[in-house]
Amino acid sequence: MKFDKITMDHGSGGKLTLELIENVFRATPGLDSAILGDIAFTTDSHSIKPLFFKGGDIGKLSVCGTINDLLCVGAKPMYLSSAFIMEEGFELDELEKIAQSMRDEAKNANVKIVCGDTKVVEAGKGFYINTSGIGKIIRPIDGSNICENDQIIVTGNIGEHGFSILNERENLNLASNLQSDCAQLTSLILPIIESDLDVHWMRDPTRGGIAMCLNELCYKRDFGVEIFEELVPISEEVSSISEMLGIEPYYSANEGKMVIVANPVDAPKILDILHSNPLGKNANIIGNITKDHPQKVLLNLNYGTKRLLSMPLVEKMPRIC
Amino acid sequence: MKFDKITMDHGSGGKLTLELIENVFRATPGLDSAILGDIAFTTDSHSIKPLFFKGGDIGKLSVCGTINDLLCVGAKPMYLSSAFIMEEGFELDELEKIAQSMRDEAKNANVKIVCGDTKVVEAGKGFYINTSGIGKIIRPIDGSNICENDQIIVTGNIGEHGFSILNERENLNLASNLQSDCAQLTSLILPIIESDLDVHWMRDPTRGGIAMCLNELCYKRDFGVEIFEELVPISEEVSSISEMLGIEPYYSANEGKMVIVANPVDAPKILDILHSNPLGKNANIIGNITKDHPQKVLLNLNYGTKRLLSMPLVEKMPRIC
Incomplete structure (x- = not known):
């Protein structure tokens, strides 16, 4: 798409933001x-x-x-x-x-x-x-050594920040227990960085949610990502507000979660460390790196089919961070 | 003064900005x-x-x-x-x-x-x-060793940025040759930092001009500053627009100048280095540190009297940087 003017979508953290970074700021999104x-x-x-x-x-x-x-x-x-x-x-x-x-x-x-x-x-x-x-x-984690079959961990329930902000701002009065997951993750993540466990990439899935985060993970790379609906931790509040709004929780921002890509041998050990901290109690391995569909994120649905989790293009939730 | 709401003056870089930094952000202006x-x-x-x-x-x-x-x-x-x-x-x-x-x-x-x-x-x-x-x-320059009789150098004509922006924004059509002095000073200042010349403090006199900069230099210190009108480099354009607007050039922002406080023995050598670069061709020693009037900046006027160059309180030129 070609634009003459800045639109809200350029600030979505999605595809148009990436294009702006590449074409106008001449930088490599990374x-x-x-x-x-x-x-x-x-x-x-x-x-x-x-x-x-x-x-x-x-x-x-x-x-x-x-x-x-x-x-x-x-x-x-x-x-x-x-x-x-x-x-x-x-x-x-x-x-x-x-x-x-x-x-x-x-x-x-x-x-x-x-x-x-x-x-x-x-x-x-x-x-x-x-x-x-x-x-x-402590040790540079730059995504350069991501391998096929690396496991993908998310450190807790997804989508809480984005939906909570939308709920409050628009006075939707949905899901009254919902609140932003806003948290700094030093106590959760620093022990992993300081360990010798084999972490290949990390990203906090903010604007555009884990859908954007996972698309960035395989952006212009020779691998893709598959995740499994049944493995992704989602609270009842988020599930319910997601259905009511017609926006998938995968696209809703987080402000206190991390997506971690790690060697399959070490992933369960990382999960143990995460579970020992209240900030990581719902952490789970949600999928893996695959060479089957480079640059694509596929979601395996509970009832057995797969579908594309595309990079968000249009801003569904502006000004959530 | 006590305020309930933010005013333009809080953004002036003047006294109210300092108070905000100290009282609300609990930081030491420095x-x-x-x-x-x-x-x-x-x-x-x-x-x-x-x-x-x-x-x-x-x-x-x-x-x-x-x-x-x-x-x-x-x-x-x-x-x-x-x-x-x-x-x-x-x-x-x-x-x-x-x-x-x-x-x-x-x-x-x-x-x-x-x-x-x-x-x-x-x-x-x-x-x-x-x-x-x-x-x-390269070497930390933190103002901790400022001494009585240290010389104060300004690296060129003052006030050009503030007056130029005001002239353009308000369509005053004054002083058509005037333009912002906006410049990065690496080529001018790095050789001085890398030399063994005894520099005690540096500051780029932006918002509030050299008046604010010199007031910050002696803020809560046991010394004051005196400068001499006849020594301060000012272009004809700035002089003329200053008189027309009734705003002194000392209070007009610079974006390509530096104020340098240096040992009196080394100050002339620093001046020589500055003069060898086009960015510093109008550099001059404009005054000195004194113990006579701590925390005050005095301006020695050409006709022999002195007056206070007070810390600007009210924003004369908002949004100039």
């Missing part, structure tokens, strides 16, 4: 963080609506998102920046709450917020936080 | 980049209006600003991130131009843009770029 010798470097801007939501706020989200991006490449998160763009008239007590959330979450993760920036724009323009982060590479 | 062992880390969000201006655009500005912030603490700029928040309907060809400016300027400075992020928000919300940066500390 890892969540750059690996620069012994450090990792990443950046994320956050524009979520509403700013305060069940399970977190934009401050917590920004700190967790950046920490998780550093973990993805095998780094121990160390330092964060925080840059605010705020509209005139923004309530100072809301800003205090957001700043406190950031401090609390950084403290929990044992990272330091070391630099910042503040800009003010006209009323009505919104409120945005950029967090960039630096981590210390 | 250096432009954090010094973390052998690396420097900095962040800046850019919200300038207009996006394209005489002498540059928001892309060039974002790369230059972050590079200059790294140089300030004695670091060689190495890596940048770029995170975009774009409104729906933004023209793709404008985005292409901005992305190209960023690539060009990064190439000139021999830095790599290694990671990025893209978010889309509703039409009318604006266009913003965050650039964070990592540099390699």
